[in-house]
Amino acid sequence: MEAQGVRLSATLLFAVLGGICFVVGTGLAVVRPVNGADVGLGLIWLLAGPLPFFLVGVAGRWRGPVQCTLAAPLLWVGGTGAIAAVLGHLAGAPETYGLDGAARIAVTGAYQVGSMIMIVLLARALALLPDGRPRYPYERIMLGGLWLLPVLGLVALFTAPAGELDRIALPGDGRPVPGPLPELPWLPEPVALGYTYSWFVVLLGVALFLVRAVRMAPAERRMFRIILIVMAVLTLELIVLVVGYLWFADAALALLLPNGVFAMLPFVAVLATVVVTGVRRGFLGVGPAARRTLIYAGLWLLIAGGYLGLATGLGLAATARLPVAIAIMITVAATIALEPVRRWVNRIAERQVLGRRLSGYEVLVRLGSTLEHAGRPHELAEVLAAGLRDGLGLAWAEVRLEESVATAGPRTGDAVLEQPLRHGADELGLIRCGPRQDGPFGPRDHELVDTLARQAALALQNRRQTAELEASRARIVQAQDAERRRIERDLHDGVQQELVALVAKLALTRSALRRDTERAGLLIEELQGEVVRIVEDLRELAHGIHPSVLSDEGLVAAVESSARRMPIPVTVSTSTGLRDARFAVEVEESAFYFVAESLTNVLKHARATQAAIDLVASNGSLQLEVRDNGSGLPPTVCSGSGLTSLRDRVEAVGGTVRVGNAATGGATIHARLPASAGVS
Structure with missing residues (x-):
């Protein structure tokens, strides 16, 4: 700096x-x-x-x-x-x-x-x-x-x-x-x-420069076509100047260099071509709008000069043969007669340089039809910016909608007009207009921008309401599907697992009947109690209620209750303070059914004689781990319905699942759930 x-x-x-x-x-x-x-x-x-x-x-x-x-x-x-x-x-x-x-x-x-x-x-x-x-x-x-x-x-x-x-x-x-x-x-x-x-x-x-031009890319070289031609002519001029001086000495100087006039030609030629190319290509800081304005102004002056010259020439020609009064009348008549031709030529020049300018009604109709086909806010912003620039003949236009910003045309200078997009009390965006390419903004232009802003705000509000309605419908469908999946998971991970455990105990009871009828009677009483609990769970499930122990006493109590129902010894260890902690309902539900389904998998596939459960809350997460001393997982784990539903349940609340075999034998399944926001 x-x-x-x-x-x-x-x-x-x-x-x-x-x-x-x-x-x-x-x-x-x-x-x-x-x-x-x-x-x-x-x-x-x-x-x-x-x-x-x-x-x-x-x-x-x-x-x-x-x-x-x-x-x-x-x-x-x-x-x-x-x-x-x-x-x-x-x-x-x-x-x-x-x-x-x-x-x-x-x-x-x-x-x-x-x-x-x-x-x-x-x-x-x-x-x-x-x-x-x-x-x-x-x-x-x-x-x-x-x-x-x-x-x-x-x-x-x-x-x-x-x-x-x-x-x-x-x-x-x-x-x-x-x-x-x-x-x-x-x-x-x-x-x-x-x-x-x-x-x-x-x-x-x-x-x-000619050597540099040869090494330029074709697109860049085309930008300097005029300069290249003039430089070639300038080179010939300098050669003629020097050769003439060498051969004709003072006579050549008197002819070619009268007080340095001929020496000015390189200045004039080079300056003219550099300025023309610089203005056309923007190297002299003249923006596209100014370039078109300068070209149109030059054409307008040329047309006006030709118009006046032709009318005046007719008058002067008439004065040579007619009285002055009649010549003046002919001049006035020629001026009036040629005026429509001047306007027609001016319109042609304006269309060629500035393009055809749309009327306010045409701008509104064109923009309205394009807004209908715009989708997302960014597309709507692009359509609106392009419509404003083309319809009003702006050097550039910028539209801000929510988090989207679209600009049409190269932005140069400050905005001449800013118009907010409002619908009721809500401000939905902002329109920023650059300078007009063919003159300053007029009152009709301000009214047109205001009308376009209101039309665009209404279109944006309608699009937002449509998007909200579609999202609401999608959420309703998703909620229904989620509820059906929840009931399916609850049946699979809850009552079904308890029935599996009940079948296992029935097998133990049948074996006990052959050896120890007294112990068999005790087992039958336990089975009767478990059947009663299953009936209660089914009643709770029918009413859409979580397991009562999970709702009343928390996650640790529910896990311990599920562990006690297992036919094999299951130990439960928790971190300090976790027993009295409560988490968000969806986190507690996912954690409980994760443990329940993992224990069911141990009984069904692991052939284990014992299992262990660890629950740890730290660093804003709840970590669960279920281990067994069974046969472990095969090298290629099949993603059966049990494992898939387990992953779905944990990932539904933003958690992760990791499975593997322990070094000492048996399988280990680990889950991490986000829980800091729900701890109480």
């Missing part, structure tokens, strides 16, 4: 200095022409050469300092040209301004350096299109070496022998300037050649 601030400050100071030099240079060219030179040619050079570069650079730099990659180089070229023009004027007439000795040396040297710096900057601006940055090592080397030219010119100024300084192309009479350094007789000759053929430096910039 600090470096960017320094660059911005330096550019601002240079722009101020360049502007002052343009004013001063214009005044000097008008008031005091050098050696009687033509005032018009001096002004043409200053105003048609560096000034357009400077103005385009200033406008682009402060219109879009981030996007404008061409503005800064153009600004520096134009500003340096203005400074060099002022210094050249002073150096060309030193007696007029009282310059002598060191002052003349300083002004003359600054002029030479400034002139060559301008040429180097122009070459760099051309070579580094479009981003102004070197892309390849050879560009850095060759463009960096160009900075030796102004340095050599300055050295030659102070080391040229007396009588040879005029060979360095100084303005004015070219009288020798004594320098403080030792004389270097060999230096003026190459420096003079360098200044004479300084436009070859521009040709080097053209060549570097």
